[in-house]
Amino acid sequence: MTDQPSSNNTFSVSRVAKLARLNLSDTESERLQSQLDQVLKLAQSLDILELDETEPYYGSIPSQTMRDDDVRPSLGQEDALRNAPDQAEGCYRVPPVFESR
Amino acid sequence: MPYGPRPLQLSNLSAAELHQLLETKQLSAVECTQFFLDRIEEHNERLNAFVTVDADQALMAARSVDQRRANGEPLGGLAGIPVAIKDNVCTRGILTTAGSAMLQEHVSVYDATVVRRLKQADAIILGKTNLDEFAMGSSTENPHFGPTRNPWDDSRVAGGSSGGSAAAVAGTLAPLALGSDTGGSIRQPASFCGLTGLKPTYGRVSRYGLIAFASSLDQIGPLGWSAADVALVMNAIAGKDELDSTSSDQSAPDFLAATELPTGKLRIGICRDHFESGLADEVRVQIQAALKVMKDLGAELVDVSLPHTRHAIASYYVIAPCEASSNLARYDGVRYTQREPVASLESMYEETRSRFLGDEVKRRIILGTYALSSGYYDQYYVRASKVRRLIQDDYSSAFQQVDVIAGPTCPTTAFRIGQFTDDPLALYLADIYTASANLAGIPAISLPCGMDAAGLPVGLQLQGPMFDEPRLLQIAHHFQQQTDWHQRRPGP
Numbered sequence: 001m002t003d004q005p006s007s008n009n010t011f012s013v014s015r016v017a018k019l020a021r022l023n024l025s026d027t028e029s030e031r032l033q034s035q036l037d038q039v040l041k042l043a044q045s046l047d048i049l050e051l052d053e054t055e056p057y058y059g060s061i062p063s064q065t066m067r068d069d070d071v072r073p074s075l076g077q078e079d080a081l082r083n084a085p086d087q088a089e090g091c092y093r094v095p096p097v098f099e100s101r
Numbered sequence: 102m103p104y105g106p107r108p109l110q111l112s113n114l115s116a117a118e119l120h121q122l123l124e125t126k127q128l129s130a131v132e133c134t135q136f137f138l139d140r141i142e143e144h145n146e147r148l149n150a151f152v153t154v155d156a157d158q159a160l161m162a163a164r165s166v167d168q169r170r171a172n173g174e175p176l177g178g179l180a181g182i183p184v185a186i187k188d189n190v191c192t193r194g195i196l197t198t199a200g201s202a203m204l205q206e207h208v209s210v211y212d213a214t215v216v217r218r219l220k221q222a223d224a225i226i227l228g229k230t231n232l233d234e235f236a237m238g239s240s241t242e243n244p245h246f247g248p249t250r251n252p253w254d255d256s257r258v259a260g261g262s263s264g265g266s267a268a269a270v271a272g273t274l275a276p277l278a279l280g281s282d283t284g285g286s287i288r289q290p291a292s293f294c295g296l297t298g299l300k301p302t303y304g305r306v307s308r309y310g311l312i313a314f315a316s317s318l319d320q321i322g323p324l325g326w327s328a329a330d331v332a333l334v335m336n337a338i339a340g341k342d343e344l345d346s347t348s349s350d351q352s353a354p355d356f357l358a359a360t361e362l363p364t365g366k367l368r369i370g371i372c373r374d375h376f377e378s379g380l381a382d383e384v385r386v387q388i389q390a391a392l393k394v395m396k397d398l399g400a401e402l403v404d405v406s407l408p409h410t411r412h413a414i415a416s417y418y419v420i421a422p423c424e425a426s427s428n429l430a431r432y433d434g435v436r437y438t439q440r441e442p443v444a445s446l447e448s449m450y451e452e453t454r455s456r457f458l459g460d461e462v463k464r465r466i467i468l469g470t471y472a473l474s475s476g477y478y479d480q481y482y483v484r485a486s487k488v489r490r491l492i493q494d495d496y497s498s499a500f501q502q503v504d505v506i507a508g509p510t511c512p513t514t515a516f517r518i519g520q521f522t523d524d525p526l527a528l529y530l531a532d533i534y535t536a537s538a539n540l541a542g543i544p545a546i547s548l549p550c551g552m553d554a555a556g557l558p559v560g561l562q563l564q565g566p567m568f569d570e571p572r573l574l575q576i577a578h579h580f581q582q583q584t585d586w587h588q589r590r591p592g593p
Contacts, residue, residue: 013467020426020470021433021447022463023455032460036468038526043472045415046484056486057493059303059317059542065350067343079210085440092435097446 011040102373111136112273112527113590117329119276123181126170130163130181133223135291135386137183141227141274148444149249150259150268152188153196154228159183162225179337184219185275187238187266188229188381191310192216199312200232200262202245206438213310214345215279215321222337227275230265234459235429236281236314238262239289240521241527244459248518251293254559257515260290267294271591277325277334281311283318284417285510285535288547291324292510292560295549295589297577298324300333302567303542304349306335307342307563315424316347318417318539327587328548328577332356335570351568355547360578361572367576369395370405370503375534381513387551387559389508395507395576405499405506409491413537416492417470418529419485420540426469429462465523493541500566505576509534510547510560538564546573549586558586 013033018026024032054098086093105412107246111119111133122128138156141313145151152435166181186192189199191209198204212220219226233241241249241264249264251257252272259268263280267290270278280287282300283472291298297398299322306321313319323334333356371392376385396402433442434453458466472481499506512531521528538545543564550561563574 011471016467016471017463020466021430021450021454022458022466023451024463028463032464032467035525036464037530039418039464039468040471040527042415042529043419043481043485044486046412046419049412049484049488051484051487053357054487054490056483058486058492060347065346066545075210082210083207083438083440084436085434094435095444095446095449099466 011037112140113588114276115326115330115587116276116333117327120179120181120333121538128545130166130170131160131207132266133181134159134163134183134227137227137273137275139273144272144274147250147255148252148268148272148274149247150230150265150272150274151185151228152198152200152231152246152265155195155226159225159227166223166225177337179219179333180223180244181225182277183225183227183275184334185227185230185266185269186216187232187263187278187280189232189281189312190216190279191312192226192229195229197229197312198246199236200234200243200246201458201462203432203439204437205245211310214307214342216310218338224277224337227538230263230269230278232265233262233427234462235312236283236286236319236423237367237461237465238260239285239531240516241265241290242518242522250518251515253295254515254555257517257557258293260293260515262286263298263324265289267291267296267298270296270324270326272521273590277323277330277393279321279338280324281319281321282539283315283541284421284532287322287324287343288510288535288545288560288562289532291513291547292562293558295558295586296324296326296586297323297328297331297546297548298322299335299546299570299573300538300544301335301339301570303539303543304347305351305353305544305568305570307345307348308340309342309344315421316428316487317424318421320539327581328360328546328574329357331546332360332574334365335574349568351426354571356571359453360574362575362581364572364575367395367400367505368403368503369400370403370499370506372405372407372410372506372508374411375508379512379533381467383553384509384511384513384559387553388561391550391561391580392507394580398579398583403503405503407492407495407506409488409495410537412488413492413540414530416485416488416540417532417536418468419481420489422465422469423473423482424469426466426473427467429458432458461525487498489540492537496541496543496564496566506564506566508562510562511535512558513561514553514555534562542572543567544570546577548580549589550580550584551586
């Protein structure tokens with residue numbers, strides 16, 4: 001499934017920041033927008049290349065091994081929770097998905 | 102800063118030389134460790150190389166080594182030698198911050214595999230070094246912990262992102278250090294600080310316990326004064342790790358033994374493109390002098406072409422931010438110490454991330470998120486990955502004609518602190534000689550080969566085929582037998 005490139009690269013820092021769960025102030029947004037527009041131009045320098053016949057390379061190495069699906073010692077709940085900002089009953093505790101009214 | 106002749110005092114010794122003194126009991130592990138702890142006490146406030154120093158644990162480990170040596174017990178290959186660890190590598194029970202406010206209180210609950218292996222080799226862990234936040238950057242001007250200063254000129258950067266590790270060794274606060282390299286983060290600081298630094302082949306050294314930046318590009322590697330130093334560390338840390346599924350089955354050789362072997366008739370590839378504009382004249386002069394030394398040692402210089410490496414920066418600054426945006430999604434206030442106290446889950450994610458992540462990290466997350474998003478994934482991420490394939494193919498072709506490729510590590514020597522604060526793109530472009538090795542997965546080493554008129558070190562980079570670190574170390578070692586750049590030290 002290929003997706004079609006959007007016609008006018010409308011790269012909006014504030015919209016993408018929302019996707020990345022980042023809150024930016026207006027000043028921050030403006031500053032990042034101008035800096036990232038430049039970096040995006042750099043990325044777009046690859047547009048001129050003829051790449052239809054090329055397979056992408058994602059950095060995988062030839063010898064990837066699978067291991068047997070057996071239980072081995074792992075971190076343990078106590079250690080896993082050691083850096084938790086808040087915990088209860090052996091779980092990370094977080095605010096509710098929706099704010100209570 | 103002036104450099105001078107080498108009186109026999111510990112600051113002037115390489116790790117390999119310290120190892121000799123320790124083995125022959127002319128120096129105890131405690132004396133050695135105390136020497137470096139005193140140096141840290143005296144100079145770290147100015148240099149800001151270390152974020153955390155664990156003197157008690159270090160001395161305890163040193164005492165144990167001395168005791169076992171006195172009892173005639175067998176010891177590991179790095180016994181009694183102090184090592185500084187970049188703070189994106191997990192060390193159990195010791196603060197591991199990745200240079201970020203997000204992890205400023207995070208104490209690791211496990212040791213990275215490389216740390217475990219260093220301990221098995223009886224190395225003495227001194228503490229954790231400063232870095233660019235989450236290893237994203239080329240200057241170690243850390244927004245939370247402050248800039249690390251170059252021991253050769255403390256108005257200048259030590260480089261990045263392994264700047265703290267480089268400054269620790271160059272400032273003689275530690276004889277050895279571990280860094281990590283995603284686009285040049287071991288090699289560029291090594292170049293700026295007059296050290297030998299190796300980025301191993303992807304998969305050569307375990308990434309288990311390395312706080313991930315870009316999982317297909319990251320590698321942990323050593324920094325030291327000499328090729329022998331680097332080889333000593335590689336012997337301890339390299340090799341397959343069950344806990345890292347990207348670590349290679351390729352068995353690790355004795356890197357130190359390999360450095361001593363004769364190189365035979367060498368064909369060194371020179372890529373003319375890399376000597377064009379953008380390269381500082383003073384750097385060009387030193388590199389050409391180094392190549393002449395190689396020629397005098399019997400190497401043949403051969404012109405090679407790496408036509409797609411001109412696109413390496415564009416490719417890298419799509420792929421690395423993409424992978425980073427994914428890897429840093431986990432820093433959301435749920436698990437890792439810092440959390441902004443707000444009423445709803447989504448606000449918690451946003452407020453925590455916005456407050457505790459620095460500007461450069463935000464830049465890369467936003468860029469990566471965009472390049473992976475629906476409608477843009479093929480246009481940016483896939484295209485960049487295709488260019489990555491072409492770069493890898495360029496190297497494969499070149500290595501049919503030559504054994505290694507030589508050139509400058511960086512276009513310039515160390516720049517001034519604050520010079521690029523408002524121009525992140527200019528800093529990105531300076532990765533021009535280093536990022537392609539990460540994209541291709543091949544090993545690359547930087548070794549000191551000269552100084553500019555201001556007395557700032559210049560680094561020569563050698564790149565080789567996959568798993569050919571022994572050859573790179575060999576060539577570096579032979580170069581270092583004929584030259585003394587690796588023996589220069591900055592002032593006090």
